[in-house]
Amino acid sequence: MENGLAWAAVGAAAGVVMCSIGFATFWMSIQRQITEAKTEASAAGLRGVQANLKIDTMQTSLSDFKVYAEKEFVNHDDLKELVGRHEAQFDNLREDLKGITTRLDRLLESRIPPGAHA
Structure with missing residues (x-):
């Protein structure tokens, strides 16, 4: 045991x-x-x-x-302002050119005798 x-x-x-x-x-x-x-x-x-x-x-x-x-x-507002300025400058340039051509026409008319047109 x-x-x-x-x-x-x-x-x-x-x-x-x-x-x-x-x-x-x-x-x-x-x-x-x-x-x-x-x-x-x-x-x-x-x-x-x-x-x-x-x-x-x-x-x-x-x-x-x-x-x-x-x-x-450039942001959108700056671009719009720039375009506006350029458009104004082109308008001024256009007016200046019109003035120059008008003066040139007068100058040429004063220099050319009246009977020489034909």
Whole structure:
């Protein structure tokens, strides 16, 4: 009977050892997964910070370009004003040319004798 009890004790000890090994293996697997998750979360946080910095940089660049474009390019109202000024200048030029041609006509008429037209 002592043999039976010894074997039972060995079996129980083996069961405890196997359970302990199983639990240790399980715990080590969980610990590895927790460590990997923390690493991934840290990397994701770093990528998030980098993305935010890139967004801030892009917003600054876009704002700078907007200021540059406002200074360098013509807007619709400026273009309308420019066209209006040029139209007025062309009208003035047209009137000046009419005046010159009228004066030239008078000058030529005064120089050419009246009977020389035919």
